[in-house]
Amino acid sequence: MTLKLLAMSAALIGITVTGAVIPGICDEAARAAPVVTAAANQQAAPDFTGITNWFNSKPLQIADLRGKVVLVNFWTYGCVNCVNTLPHVTGLYAKYRDRGLVVVGVHTPEFPFERSAANVQAALKRHGITYPVAQDNESKTWSAYRNQYWPAQYIVNQSGKIVFQHAGEGRYDEIDRTVARLLNASS
Secondary structure (H helix, E strand, O other): OOHHHHHHHHHHHHHHHHOOOOOOOHHHHOOOOOEOOOHHHOEEOOOOOOOOEEEOOOOOOHHHHOOOEEEEEEEOOOOHHHHHHHHHHHHHHHHHHHHOEEEEEEEOOOOHHHHOHHHHHHHHHHHOOOOOEEEOOOOHHHHHOOOOOOOEEEEEOOOOEEEEEEEOOOOHHHHHHHHHHHHHHOO
């Protein structure tokens, strides 16, 4: 057994025994607690940067989305937890798009095969995704948001500030209420 293989085996055994969380692995994000930013600490949403392809849309900029509520959803089609969130994200889009919600999926691959534009396009069709999706193959938008998990959702208010963020599955009612509250505030 090579030294590298031995070290990897020891690490995997340690993770299995301790139940340690490795940031960036989508299975563990389901246990992550949501982070809701306080009004005084709202930060401006970073722009979409380093995007290799846009699907269902022309290229978007955060500044062009001012006046709208934006849900930025980091995902990858090979992550089971991400796929589990998609019916909720597409449902939210269907429910609120006519009232000013813009959903932007940011597809940031975890594995090399997820970098294929054809594979991403097939996943969009398979899951009925019609909202804009940015292909972030170099993780530049991921890094701009300082994101660490698949899936992760960021809600951006009409002024371009992040007002809510959550990693993992769940909190669907809370996300819905936050979007509804922001949309009602602008009505």
